[in-house]
Amino acid sequence: MSLIDNLRGEARRAPVSGIEAVANYGRDRKGLIPLWSGESDRATPDFINAAAKRGLDAGETFYTWQGGIPELRQSLARYHERHFGLKFSPDEFLVTIGGMQAIVLAIEATAGAGDEAIYLEPAWPNFAGAAGVAGATPVPVALTEGANGWYCDIDRVKAAVTPRTKVMFVNTPANPTGWTADIETLKSLLDLSRRHGTWIIADEIYALFHYNGQRAPSFMDIMEPEDRILFVNTFSKNWAMTGWRVGWMKTHPSLERTFENLIQYSSSGVAQFLQRGAIAALDEGDDFLAAQITQAKASRDLICRKLADTGRVRFSVPPGAFYLFFKVDGMKDSTKAAFEIVDKALVGLAPGVAFGQAGEGYLRLCFHRKLEDVEEAADRLAKWIGKL
């Protein structure tokens, strides 16, 4: 018996990320334009770095509050008040190691062995991965791509609910499709949660990357305080801080102690000096964020125009997030295509199948990069498509 056979099945079965497989293959290619992962090419702005450095210089290198330093939790409450127009209190917020730890804690708290966790596919793979590691069974429900873009057929979600369903993961605007739930869809999902006692893990991390001039509709617009909704969020995308690994949860204040305990037994908290940078992002970062959104919109419009011009690419223009999820006429196997595009076009894309079977036949491109790169990538892709 090998060592690996002695590990828990949930750990052994944790799937390899299909995005990483292509990225590992192409990472070192000279001149490659990497559009496979969900981040911009912009390093964290100086005003955020400076705040973290001040914390470090002041000796903030000790153990700290499990749920986050009080000043950051106050900033989070203010940030939510600005963007959601409601009152929030600092004890609704818990600081986590990126959005990913928030997701892990939310699942740990709601589903385990014998339970089912619904998610909408194509989906960012980490939700199903984390649910599986927690011992729960991830249950995909396919989104549909119609003439007016992606939508969620609520009857399909209803049909997937069983007595074992403990949690539904709702990511809107969505990675990878850009699907953005309208308020009616959010109401139907909330109604389902109320009727079946199912938790919702609301991943609205791209809520501000929404291109009609307003943030995306949110469960916060329609929920009551006692609804079973756990929000997961992150500093990664809004303020170019993917490598910092700082995020947050928003919960009901009555859950504060429980989540602090879960943090204690996983990471025991987030480095205090990093939290100083996070405060600067929230309190001084609105202009930076607005500029990021403007740039992402310009890149979206450019890539959509250039790929549509080939006459062989099919997609729904994403109303939110910063990914284009597209099909190329004649292309079937997305993994094979993604490897070939590394070799022949020197562009890094994520294969659609990495987002579940509902994503096979698609490729995902992150357009949140400077325009010149997006334009060059589009030209290289157009050339590759021309030779198919």
Ligand SMILES: Cc1ncc(COP(=O)(O)O)c(C=O)c1O
């Ligand atoms: C939908 C979604 N949720 C959560 C995350 C996690 O973000 P973080 O980098 O903070 O762990 C990502 C990152 O790509 C994402 O796309």
